[in-house]
Amino acid sequence: MTSYAIVGHLARTDGEFSLNDLPGAGRMDVLCRCVNASLFLSHDLRRDVDCYLVLLGGPKTPKTVLFRGSGIRSLSPDERSAGALVKKALSIPCGSEFREASPGVYVRNGGLERLFPEHAFAVLDEKGADIRTVPAIPEAYLLSDHQNLSDAEEELVKDASRYSVGPACLHADQTITVIANEIDRRKNGWK
Amino acid sequence: MTSYAIVGHLARTDGEFSLNDLPGAGRMDVLCRCVNASLFLSHDLRRDVDCYLVLLGGPKTPKTVLFRGSGIRSLSPDERSAGALVKKALSIPCGSEFREASPGVYVRNGGLERLFPEHAFAVLDEKGADIRTVPAIPEAYLLSDHQNLSDAEEELVKDASRYSVGPACLHADQTITVIANEIDRRKNGWK
Numbered sequence: 001m002t003s004y005a006i007v008g009h010l011a012r013t014d015g016e017f018s019l020n021d022l023p024g025a026g027r028m029d030v031l032c033r034c035v036n037a038s039l040f041l042s043h044d045l046r047r048d049v050d051c052y053l054v055l056l057g058g059p060k061t062p063k064t065v066l067f068r069g070s071g072i073r074s075l076s077p078d079e080r081s082a083g084a085l086v087k088k089a090l091s092i093p094c095g096s097e098f099r100e101a102s103p104g105v106y107v108r109n110g111g112l113e114r115l116f117p118e119h120a121f122a123v124l125d126e127k128g129a130d131i132r133t134v135p136a137i138p139e140a141y142l143l144s145d146h147q148n149l150s151d152a153e154e155e156l157v158k159d160a161s162r163y164s165v166g167p168a169c170l171h172a173d174q175t176i177t178v179i180a181n182e183i184d185r186r187k188n189g190w191k
Numbered sequence: 192m193t194s195y196a197i198v199g200h201l202a203r204t205d206g207e208f209s210l211n212d213l214p215g216a217g218r219m220d221v222l223c224r225c226v227n228a229s230l231f232l233s234h235d236l237r238r239d240v241d242c243y244l245v246l247l248g249g250p251k252t253p254k255t256v257l258f259r260g261s262g263i264r265s266l267s268p269d270e271r272s273a274g275a276l277v278k279k280a281l282s283i284p285c286g287s288e289f290r291e292a293s294p295g296v297y298v299r300n301g302g303l304e305r306l307f308p309e310h311a312f313a314v315l316d317e318k319g320a321d322i323r324t325v326p327a328i329p330e331a332y333l334l335s336d337h338q339n340l341s342d343a344e345e346e347l348v349k350d351a352s353r354y355s356v357g358p359a360c361l362h363a364d365q366t367i368t369v370i371a372n373e374i375d376r377r378k379n380g381w382k
Contacts, residue, residue, distance in 0.1 A: 019211075020210075020211055020271075022269060022271075023267065023269050029268070029269040029270075030268075033268075037365065040362060040365075041359055041360060041361060041362075042337075042360040042361055042362055043337075043360070044360075076214065077220070077221075077224075077362060078213060078214050078220040078270060079220075079269060079270045079271075080211075080213075080270075130381060130382065132381075132382060133382065146233075146234075165372065166372045166375045166376050166379075166381060167375050167376065167378075167379035167381055168232055168371075168372075168375040168379075169232060169233040169234070169235075170232060170233055170368075170372075171231060171232075171233055171268060174228065174231075174368045174371075174372075177361075177365045177368040177369065178368065178369060178372045180359075180365075181356065181357045181359075181361075181365075181369045181372075184357050184358050184359040185357050185358065187358075188357075188358035188359075190321060190323075190357060190358055191321065191323055191324060
């Protein structure tokens with residue numbers, strides 16, 4: 001079981017955005033690509049993955065949308081497809097517990113302060129330990145969107161382990177792809 | 192210098208498709224994601240990368256669109272952005288030599304039969320050698336979209352080296368991301 005959480009600092013928390021302009025919805029395109037990087041294999045889905053989108057861009061209170069691989073249906077690998085499921089999740093009444101908006105897609109109120117203590121998240125960080133060299137790699141990963149974690153967020157996660165996937169600074173979805181490859185290799189006895 | 196070529200078996204060769212339905216344009220979404228995986232770093236572009244899209248889906252003769260990292264401007268990492276540049280390239284008159292449609296984006300007539308002999312392409316193949324274990328990794332990679340290479344294409348590439356990026360069968364854009372990570376590591380002395 002692997003979990004990813006991506007902090008969307010500007011990502012809208014209502015469903016009033018256009019699927020024709022996902023970047024304009026607080027860079028929702030970044031989060032949609034992370035959903036797809038987390039969940040897709042070629043002609044298959046990773047059923048043992050949860051992907052949390054932490055939406056902090058308002059206008060409403062922060063919300064968290066969960067894509068749970070074990071239950072997902074009707075997801076295609078284009079950005080609009082994930083965007084449509086996020087939009088639907090943000091359009092239903094939202095409470096303090098996860099509520100299913102469509103198969104495998106859930107939404108609740110609350111941001112990183114709530115989610116972070118619920119999992120043993122490692123933080124992706126260019127200065128972290130090389131993920132390839134770590135004897136036992138984590139089961140939960142926290143990533144940021146196109147912005148760095150804020151000072152308050154850094155304070156919240158300051159005791160977490162930190163890992164890097166390589167010498168180049170990648171997009172969050174690319175980072176997830178490299179992590180998933182490392183996990184695949186270890187599970188299957190590849191070097 | 193690294194080159195990627197992706198075969199789009201159904202991808203349209205005219206510009207008469209909607210950016211609101213890239214999957215409906217012969218899975219142009221797959222190719223757009225490959226452009227972005229090839230070229231993007233976080234807040235930067237890989238200037239030493241060429242990405243060729245081989246469009247075979249008609250209605251016109253096969254065309255090849257080249258995204259050259261050294262010249263690209265006005266590319267954002269969402270799928271629509273790459274899609275808009277492909278659409279523009281397919282909308283200009285096209286000859287037998289590459290013609291620039293927008294900065295860093297070129298188009299010419301011709302498909303894989305013409306492109307393949309022009310580079311020392313290695314083929315991505317689940318049964319190929321593990322890319323991590325290869326002493327000197329290739330500079331040019333051929334990938335297929337959501338369909339496998341056809342029998343005729345396999346015959347064309349039958350003498351090429353074959354490499355795998357891991358035990359799981361990934362999307363073409365994910366495969367490119369893993370290759371780029373391996374190249375980054377080797378260039379920077381990471382294990």
